[in-house]
Amino acid sequence: MTKWTDLQSASFLESNARDRALGLVDEGSFTEFCGPMDRRPSPHLGVLGDAVEYDDGVVTGVGRIGETPVFVISQEGRFIGGAVGEVHGAKIVNTVRLAIEMLDAMVAKNPDTPEAHKPIVVFSFETGGVRLHEANAGLLAHAEFMDQVQKARGKVPVIAVIGSKVGCFGGMGFVAAAMDAIVMSEFGRLGLTGPEVIEQEMGREEFDSSDRGLVFRTTGAKHKYIMGDCNFLVKDSVAAFRAQIADLAVLPIADFEAMRRIGSEAAVDKQLALVALAVELQPKDSLDVWAHAGNEAPAELNDAPYEEFIAKAQRLAV
Amino acid sequence: MALNQLNFSIENASPTVALGEAFHLGVVGSGDLEMIIESKEQGGAVSFQILSPVTGFDDLWKRVADAFVRESGLGNAHIEINDNNATPAVVMLRLRQALAEATAR
């Protein structure tokens, strides 16, 4: 196991799910729930003759950043693409549920509990959504998670972290969008429909799914940052994600409402203005939208290293 | 169609290495595996439980396990492996890593 101090400088992209979870919270503070030692693999994979993992591809538990309890969910993309089945789904749903229950108990005991003592949830996504081997259970778990996100509103901030290889797609793409704040590294990708399906639907001339650059420009973190779909763009290290979460951990819950892109009628009206813009612009490429946002040389900006990008990028006024 | 489960023990009459607390390592990615390695008093033997989608390589698993036990001197241990098509070289590598971590603790 990598030492905590070494984890901090490690690439978030290259780290595995457990190291990400351990590194996001204070040293030695993480308690895992339903971990490998509990041996709760999916009962549905073995009968199909497919490999199982004792944690079913997701690390869940609680740690601390300073005085803040931090409930962590960290998906492992190397295990069946981080897909959500019954056990995996139950783990992610119940983690948010536990955080809400903790908050309720705290506030019942002491209505003046300081903000920094109240729990937060951090979800590191690495998934394409539903696991087809147990598709129905995975689908139902997605709905349960959305329900918990709404139940956490005004109580427990739920923060999305996306900096993994697989990114965050399928049903989990809208789960992430529904969260309070989204933190991405430039290697993160967020969307709903995978590139192959878009190609199939629109034709290769419109969308060539083998064009890596195009795929990245369409759903990559830099684009999401300019669109306002991710709130914070950080460098690819565990420490950088951790620092951003630490900043967020102490904020009053009310501050998160302003970071949301959806979840209220006012937010929906703003998004509808963007949809109208989509009709008006008819973008062939995400860079058309970057240009509209005031970025004069979008292709160069797209290639710029992190610091330069952050310094220069004009974000779309929403 | 179900996963192939393999259970066997490698005898070790004079173990030179013993384990501390149970330890988990690895990710069940393609071509990789996870394992739990823990101490178990059983007259020196190291017992293995392997779950793998691959069938027909039972002897190979035993040979790798045997080589590992001889090389390491490990005894009185139980090792569980969830495999996803790892090669013998990867299996050996992970066994060594797990032992190094487990004895360093």
Added chain:
Amino acid sequence: MEDIETLVGRGREAIDFIVDADSFEENTVGALTFDDPEFGPGAVCGTATLNGATVTVIANDAMAMNEKFPVVYGGIIGMEEGYKMAKSVYASITADADKDLADKRAIVLVVDTPGNGPGKVEEIFGMNKSTGAYQLALAEARLKGHPIVAMVIGRAISGAFLCHGLQADHILSLDANFGTMIHVMPLTSISRIIRKDLETLQALSTGNPVFAAGPRFFYELGGVQELVTEISGMRDCITKHIAEIRTAKAEGREDDLGPWGRGKLGKERGGRVVRDEVMALMNEQFAAVADQYTAS
């Protein structure tokens, strides 16, 4: 009515089978009106009465095509459609904001949708936000006391079903002999992608509903509350479930409703039992350490 074999693709007709005769007024929910007929045409949103009580109705129109977004046709929920549906829900909440729990209008979702808009512009602007926005609106309305019933009359497929259906308090479905489809993917496609032969999957699905397609399997998993066996039975069944939901809400039994309630139902019906075991283990593990994480 007796000779109708399927309502697939016929969302507008389905509304007429459900609500009071001639009561459906499209494009009006509370103070909200949709005045542009080209806005989100794949979503049919409006107000009707059901046994005299005001209900919001949200349905898919499989015959419509959104000229502005060419991937949106055949009941697909596009960006405009998702936000239009979300606005209809918020308008329902606002209209009844001052009303007692017992008087909050029900929301009836008539479900026949094959997917979310799968296009390039959709990804550039964030289709995930539109479908997410609608789900959050439904969850909010449900938690604020509006009874929400989803009635599957045709296709309830994967992410589109998550969007339009799976946030309801109760989900009802016409039985499979009416051509209703509830699944993430047909078994034939699953078989191809996970590389297992179809016969094996079919054989396994008889004993395990977690990957099989169809309303009956979803019933076993707790994903469908009740199967409706006659088209003419939809109206009464929805009415009955609205009443049951109102009672549960009045008694504070929120955990018996919505997605969490379907988890409980899945355990009762034996289709999803591991979920509960895993959650119980986590609860026990957290309880053992909770004090360590509570600052004094």
